[in-house]
Amino acid sequence: xxxxxxxxxxxALVAIGVAMSACVVVPTPRGLYIGPAVPAAPPPPxxxxxxxxxxxxxxxxxxxxxxxGGRYAWVGGHWQAPRxxxxxxxxxWVQRGDGWHMQGARWVRARQ
Numbered sequence: 001x002x003x004x005x006x007x008x009x010x011x012a013l014v015a016i017g018v019a020m021s022a023c024v025v026v027p028t029p030r031g032l033y034i035g036p037a038v039p040a041a042p043p044p045p046x047x048x049x050x051x052x053x054x055x056x057x058x059x060x061x062x063x064x065x066x067x068x069g070g071r072y073a074w075v076g077g078h079w080q081a082p083r084x085x086x087x088x089x090x091x092x093w094v095q096r097g098d099g100w101h102m103q104g105a106r107w108v109r110a111r112q
Contacts, residue, residue, distance in 0.1 A: 033067040037099030046074050053079050064091040067102070083107050 042065040050060055063077040080088070091105040 033102045034104075035067065037096070037101055038067045038093075039099050040072075041095070041100060042072055042093045046076075048077050050077065050079070055081070057082050059088070061088060061105070062090060064105075065093070086110055 045065075046063060048063055053059070058079045058081055061077050061080045063075050065072045066075050067073075086107040087110045089106050089108045092103050093100045094103055095101075
């Protein structure tokens with residue numbers, strides 16, 4: 001392979017690397033509703049049954065109601081690995097003047 005071909009290949013790899021580094025994928029929690037106010041209060045939480053955690057230290061994140069297609073739909077809970085230095089704040093619905101708004105689940109830095 002000639003030196004100019006190596007330079008072109010290296011330049012192409014660098015360009016691909018730069019382009020890929022600009023791609024940021026942020027997963028949203030499963031079924032999390034992001035939209036305008038919902039007119040009705042969510043139903044009471046569903047009762048969830050779960051077994052033993054998949055690994056030592058995992059904890060259960062309970063399910064929640066999401067607004068889908070003009071009605072509430074239950075999104076089941078799941079096991080989650082702990083995140084050192086953080087605590088889990090679950091999703092919840094809050095009533096304001098224009099209706100019900102979902103406050104999304106998130107990791108919150110724990111106070112030391």
